[in-house]
Amino acid sequence: MQKVCYDDSSLKSLISPDVYTSFADQLEAVETMLNKKTGPGNDFLGWLELPEEHSPSFLDSIQKQADDARQQCDVFICVGIGGSYLGAKAAIEFLSSTFPQQRTPEVLFAGHHVNSDYLKDLLSHIEGKRVIVNVISKSGTTTEPGITFRVLRKWMEDAYGQEEAARRIIATTDPEKGALRKLAERNGYRTFDIPDNVGGRFSVLTPVGLLPIAVAGIDIKELVSGAREAMKYCSGTDLTTNIAARYGVNRNCLLREGKTIEMLAAFQPQFTFVNEWWKQLFGESEGKDRTGIFPASVVYTTDLHSMGQWMQEGLRTIFETFLRVDETRETVEVPHFEDNEDNLGYLVGKSFEYVNEKAYEGTLKAHRDGGVPAATITVADRSADSLGQLFYFFEKTCAYSAYLLRVNPFNQPGVEAYKKNMFAFLGKPGFEDFE
Amino acid sequence: MQKVCYDDSSLKSLISPDVYTSFADQLEAVETMLNKKTGPGNDFLGWLELPEEHSPSFLDSIQKQADDARQQCDVFICVGIGGSYLGAKAAIEFLSSTFPQQRTPEVLFAGHHVNSDYLKDLLSHIEGKRVIVNVISKSGTTTEPGITFRVLRKWMEDAYGQEEAARRIIATTDPEKGALRKLAERNGYRTFDIPDNVGGRFSVLTPVGLLPIAVAGIDIKELVSGAREAMKYCSGTDLTTNIAARYGVNRNCLLREGKTIEMLAAFQPQFTFVNEWWKQLFGESEGKDRTGIFPASVVYTTDLHSMGQWMQEGLRTIFETFLRVDETRETVEVPHFEDNEDNLGYLVGKSFEYVNEKAYEGTLKAHRDGGVPAATITVADRSADSLGQLFYFFEKTCAYSAYLLRVNPFNQPGVEAYKKNMFAFLGKPGFEDFE
Numbered sequence: 092m093q094k095v096c097y098d099d100s101s102l103k104s105l106i107s108p109d110v111y112t113s114f115a116d117q118l119e120a121v122e123t124m125l126n127k128k129t130g131p132g133n134d135f136l137g138w139l140e141l142p143e144e145h146s147p148s149f150l151d152s153i154q155k156q157a158d159d160a161r162q163q164c165d166v167f168i169c170v171g172i173g174g175s176y177l178g179a180k181a182a183i184e185f186l187s188s189t190f191p192q193q194r195t196p197e198v199l200f201a202g203h204h205v206n207s208d209y210l211k212d213l214l215s216h217i218e219g220k221r222v223i224v225n226v227i228s229k230s231g232t233t234t235e236p237g238i239t240f241r242v243l244r245k246w247m248e249d250a251y252g253q254e255e256a257a258r259r260i261i262a263t264t265d266p267e268k269g270a271l272r273k274l275a276e277r278n279g280y281r282t283f284d285i286p287d288n289v290g291g292r293f294s295v296l297t298p299v300g301l302l303p304i305a306v307a308g309i310d311i312k313e314l315v316s317g318a319r320e321a322m323k324y325c326s327g328t329d330l331t332t333n334i335a336a337r338y339g340v341n342r343n344c345l346l347r348e349g350k351t352i353e354m355l356a357a358f359q360p361q362f363t364f365v366n367e368w369w370k371q372l373f374g375e376s377e378g379k380d381r382t383g384i385f386p387a388s389v390v391y392t393t394d395l396h397s398m399g400q401w402m403q404e405g406l407r408t409i410f411e412t413f414l415r416v417d418e419t420r421e422t423v424e425v426p427h428f429e430d431n432e433d434n435l436g437y438l439v440g441k442s443f444e445y446v447n448e449k450a451y452e453g454t455l456k457a458h459r460d461g462g463v464p465a466a467t468i469t470v471a472d473r474s475a476d477s478l479g480q481l482f483y484f485f486e487k488t489c490a491y492s493a494y495l496l497r498v499n500p501f502n503q504p505g506v507e508a509y510k511k512n513m514f515a516f517l518g519k520p521g522f523e524d525f526e
Numbered sequence: 527m528q529k530v531c532y533d534d535s536s537l538k539s540l541i542s543p544d545v546y547t548s549f550a551d552q553l554e555a556v557e558t559m560l561n562k563k564t565g566p567g568n569d570f571l572g573w574l575e576l577p578e579e580h581s582p583s584f585l586d587s588i589q590k591q592a593d594d595a596r597q598q599c600d601v602f603i604c605v606g607i608g609g610s611y612l613g614a615k616a617a618i619e620f621l622s623s624t625f626p627q628q629r630t631p632e633v634l635f636a637g638h639h640v641n642s643d644y645l646k647d648l649l650s651h652i653e654g655k656r657v658i659v660n661v662i663s664k665s666g667t668t669t670e671p672g673i674t675f676r677v678l679r680k681w682m683e684d685a686y687g688q689e690e691a692a693r694r695i696i697a698t699t700d701p702e703k704g705a706l707r708k709l710a711e712r713n714g715y716r717t718f719d720i721p722d723n724v725g726g727r728f729s730v731l732t733p734v735g736l737l738p739i740a741v742a743g744i745d746i747k748e749l750v751s752g753a754r755e756a757m758k759y760c761s762g763t764d765l766t767t768n769i770a771a772r773y774g775v776n777r778n779c780l781l782r783e784g785k786t787i788e789m790l791a792a793f794q795p796q797f798t799f800v801n802e803w804w805k806q807l808f809g810e811s812e813g814k815d816r817t818g819i820f821p822a823s824v825v826y827t828t829d830l831h832s833m834g835q836w837m838q839e840g841l842r843t844i845f846e847t848f849l850r851v852d853e854t855r856e857t858v859e860v861p862h863f864e865d866n867e868d869n870l871g872y873l874v875g876k877s878f879e880y881v882n883e884k885a886y887e888g889t890l891k892a893h894r895d896g897g898v899p900a901a902t903i904t905v906a907d908r909s910a911d912s913l914g915q916l917f918y919f920f921e922k923t924c925a926y927s928a929y930l931l932r933v934n935p936f937n938q939p940g941v942e943a944y945k946k947n948m949f950a951f952l953g954k955p956g957f958e959d960f961e
Contacts, residue, residue, distance in 0.1 A: 173831025189647035205882040211856040212624035245861045274867040371832030378836025396608025397806030401813025403940030421646040426680045432709040447640040453947030505838030512888030
């Protein structure tokens with residue numbers, strides 16, 4: 092069942108029909124580029140059919156490892172950065188209970204920055220706990236996860252001895268080559284493969300994301316079957332049914348009309364890291380050749396009390412995409428108090444979600460009146476099925492949108508620039524002469 | 527001792543000297559508007575001298591309540607939104623250990639969104655724990671904290687009985703009037719005053735922020751004395767010493783040259799909520815009259831692997847302000863491994879901070895080469911003193927910057943727009959006819 096809806100009805104009058112048509116007319120070409128794999132970056136289109144290609148036995152094997160890990164550890168530490176971090180983090184935060192104390196095992200992250208204070212806190216936190224480390228890196232030489240894994244590997248070998256440490260380290264890496272693959276073979280770590288034709292920001296439905304997500308107790312078969320469902324409605328050139336294409340067309344229309352910032356505005360706090368995952372997906376796919384919408388995000392109503400003023404009356408260079416859950420898991424109602432000192436008595440018996448819904452409707456109208464074009468993505472519920480659909484919907488939108496913008500969605504040449512400087516400053520062999 | 531530095535040396539060649547001079551020349555007028563309180567919004571300038579006006583006995587009284595609370599609760603729940611939430615959250619996340627399990631008591635937040643799932647998780651988390659609730663609202667009628675406080679008040683009265691619940695509820699509110707003041711008087715809650723002349727986003731050094739910060743075990747006298755120190759160097763019209771004025775002038779120059787987005791790029795994860803606090807401060811102060819820089823934030827190196835590509839090669843409508851700590855608390859060094867499979871052996875014995883520093887230098891150079899003007903704020907360490915200075919430095923910068931932009935930094939007329947719609951949709955008495 093389709094669990095992601097995209098409502099752009101309030102955008103219609105704000106986009107010139109001619110501009111819309113000119114982009115829509117090019118959709119067939121883009122759809123062909125994707126289906127026939129003829130566009131730029133076409134060797135990284137593995138994510139397109141991934142949800143259909145995962146066999147039940149493949150998912151079973153991940154589930155089996157995850158079940159074992161859930162028995163054998165209190166803390167499961169993922170070592171990775173960028174796409175090797177954000178997908179799992181987004182899924183776990185969206186689908187789990189709020190407080191870390193409510194999660195067993197705890198899935199934690201490391202190697203996603205370079206910070207001794209964090210690392211010492213982590214080492215102190217895991218003291219006396221049963222730990223498994225999942226190091227996630229295609230090459231095994233990326234600086235942040237690389238040096239962090241050195242620290243954790245040493246900690247594990249000191250704590251467990253070399254043999255048991257090796258049993259408690261899982262490497263998710265290139266199927267054949269690379270430093271981490273070699274290290275895993277030499278030391279006998281269990282391994283999972285990162286497919287060659289899937290880039291980091293599209294990797295949440297590979298073992299990169301699936302293993303930690305399963306360890307967190309989330310049903311990965313449901314997640315993948317959700318993505319498979321979204322494959323159906325996120326394809327074809329009919330813009331009434333293919334909501335990914337429509338979202339991609341709208342983004343390009345709005346950019347062309349001077350809206351250079353997109354604000355993804357979630358109405359539930361559980362979306363916080365879905366927002367972050369989305370920013371990597373779109374920022375890294377489109378921010379090149381001196382173009383690309385700037386992806387920003389907020390969580391409402393929290394941030395109506397911080398960025399709300401700017402949204403309402405600031406520079407009119409922005410459009411907004413709301414992101415909301417239709418059915419929360421729980422329902423809390425506003426309780427009655429005789430005194431009614433706060434004048435909120437008119438809400439007694441109403442659910443929090445009813446109030447939140449009216450806040451959303453009020454914001455949509457207010458921002459629209461203030462000159463911010465807005466559309467809304469609604470996800471049915473906080474289920475793995477819904478999230479799998481949402482992931483795939485965003486990925487497909489991104490491909491349409493970037494191809495319409497005429498950039499290669501699947502490379503990231505600019506990410507190397509700071510690294511080259513950093514290597515030179517660090518005196519890395521081979522980079523001495525780089526300036 | 528000055529613990530905040532602002533290095534804009536790499537900006538110099540990117541800003542036209544004429545533009546810089548034209549803003550700098552107006553600084554005297556702005557300084558006078560602030561000192562003589564003659565500018566727009568001048569009835570909200572209480573934050574300017576707040577750090578000097580806090581008497582030792584006033585801070586002692588907060589500390590005393592905090593010490594009692596630390597004895598009497600396992601969980602201290604702040605109920606507030608916007609400025610009644612972000613300051614305390616920013617300070618606690620910057621100065622505390624990373625993991626919630628390492629914090630006693632836990633300071634948690636509620637009423638900063640409208641979400642049953644969060645609230646049910648919170649209620650389940652506090653079950654069997656000793657709880658104190660600090661409800662923070664000038665009026666006591668704001669919807670989000672209002673309905674959340676109803677739920678928590680009911681929970682407290684059920685758990686403790688009315689009398690003990692009243693002893694465990696602290697209201698931070700208007701000194702004289704308003705719904706929460708009346709409720710506190712009627713029920714005998716302890717209270718703290720929110721000064722009339724300090725707006726929400728400038729309130730971190732009032733009891734709004736100070737009480738929860740002290741409960742988290744942070745030295746609030748040191749925090750306030752830090753702000754007092756910053757008052758010295760963040761004043762006067764000499765742009766070589768007044769770094770707040772210089773930052774404010776630079777922001778206006780960059781906006782005038784088409785840089786409509788400012789990216790606050792922190793290089794330590796502990797800054798995550800300082801970034802959020804900063805976004806409210808600048809977004810709400812400047813985002814009006816269809817102008818104002820769009821404030822965005824990232825945490826590096828984490829987000830070099832997500833927004834880094836856009837920063838390097840996207841639309842050139844952005845400038846960047848780095849935010850870094852000079853001395854972390856801990857030092858972890860990269861350990862040696864005989865195999866050196868990861869080729870990171872050249873970093874053995876180097877501290878993580880050395881690597882992070884080179885990442886920062888590499889990023890500064892790469893982004894500058896990529897057409898992003900950048901400056902750097904360096905904070906000496908993760909101390910309350912440094913953070914107090916940073917808070918005041920940002921607040922003063924904001925005042926200079928907004929006055930130079932010729933907007934009123936201290937109002938937020940746009941925040942009402944969504945509320946009016948929401949009230950109408952909710953059927954709030956008096957809003958039936960609003961459309």
